[in-house]
Amino acid sequence: GAVVSQHPSRVICKSGTSVKIECRSLDFQATTMFWYRQFPKQSLMLMATSNEGSKATYEQGVEKDKFLINHASLTLSTLTVTSAHPEDSSFYICSARDEGAVYEQYFGPGTRLTVT
Amino acid sequence: RKEVEQDPGPFNVPEGATVAFNCTYSNSASQSFFWYRQDCRKEPKLLMSVYSSGNEDGRFTAQLNRASQYISLLIRDSKLSDSATYLCVVGYNFNKFYFGSGTKLNVKP
Numbered sequence: 490g491a492v493v494s495q496h497p498s499r500v501i502c503k504s505g506t507s508v509k510i511e512c513r514s515l516d517f518q519a520t521t522m523f524w525y526r527q528f529p530k531q532s533l534m535l536m537a538t539s540n541e542g543s544k545a546t547y548e549q550g551v552e553k554d555k556f557l558i559n560h561a562s563l564t565l566s567t568l569t570v571t572s573a574h575p576e577d578s579s580f581y582i583c584s585a586r587d588e589g590a591v592y593e594q595y596f597g598p599g600t601r602l603t604v605t
Numbered sequence: 606r607k608e609v610e611q612d613p614g615p616f617n618v619p620e621g622a623t624v625a626f627n628c629t630y631s632n633s634a635s636q637s638f639f640w641y642r643q644d645c646r647k648e649p650k651l652l653m654s655v656y657s658s659g660n661e662d663g664r665f666t667a668q669l670n671r672a673s674q675y676i677s678l679l680i681r682d683s684k685l686s687d688s689a690t691y692l693c694v695v696g697y698n699f700n701k702f703y704f705g706s707g708t709k710l711n712v713k714p
Contacts, residue, residue, distance in 0.1 A: 521700060532692065532706040533649065546700075582648050584702075593639075594702060596648040 491517050493585050495597035502573055502604055510568045510600045512583030518563040519585035523594060524556070527580040539566040573604040606631050609695050611705035619713055622683045626708045628693030629675045637696035638669055640678045642689045643707065649692055652678075683712045 492515040502508050512522055520541045525533040537558055538546045545558035557569040566585075570577055580601050584594040611628045618624050630638075638655035653660060655667040655676050666679040676695075680687055693705035 523702065525704075533704045535702065535704075538700050580646070593651065593654070596650070599648045601646075 491585070491587050491595040493583065493595045493597040495583055495600050497600060498598060499601045500603070502602070504574055504604055505572055507569055507571045508573055508602060510570070510581055510583075510602075512566045512568070512585065512597050514564045514585040514587075514595075517585070517587045517589070519566075520563060520588060521586045522560060522566040523584045523586075524558065524566075524568050525582045525584065527582060527599075533582060536568075541566075570602065573602070575604045578602055578604045607705075608632060608703035609693055609705040611693050611708050613706055613708060615709040615711050617711045617713060618683055620683055620685060622712075623679065623681045624683055624710065625680075626678045626691055626693075626710075627675055628677070628705050628708075629673075630693075630695045630703075631674070632695070632697060633671075633674060635674075635695045635697055638676050639694040639696070640665075640667055640676075641692040641694055641704075643692055644689050649704075652691070680710075683710075685712050685714060688712045 494513045496511045522539040524536045527533045536551045539558045539560040541560045547553045560566040580599050582599040584596045586594045609630050640652040641649035642652045643649040655669045657669050659668045664681045668677045688711050690707040690709045692707045696702045
């Protein structure tokens, strides 16, 4: 099946620093990738849709200047959390859509971000 | 109003029991429907897609009722390994997927 990887799996950073999370589709091309955030005991919340070669589409309430998304190739999207604060601590999960199966998405293993 | 609503549970059932989850969605223009399974602190994994005609995969049966805007998941002969959180997901326009808050299932020996 389709495989999506994320790196790093876990990161601890100090308040005010920036963190970059990578999402890769390993065995398929993904023109569209999605970034989600999940707080404890809550469901996944869509943050933004990442489109290869164009600007990301952000959900209402998500600061585009704080969560920078770059989708430079058909297999890689990155999310950079700029000037991270403790309230940004969360589980960030990406997913990628296989263009051969437009209704389905495959999830990466997630990145647990802790901001101290 | 939330896009997708689920009973959070938990559903505590003995092994071998049959358990059913429901999920309602608010947008009648929704195009795709899924059940995902998420284990603690892991990413969601696709369990099955849901079609108007219903679909079955072994012990799992999913149904879609467009008129009432709900989808259901039935698990027969529950196993200990079925313990997880089950997420209802609704998709619009290929590019938006909304997740329910999940229903937690605990299968006890």
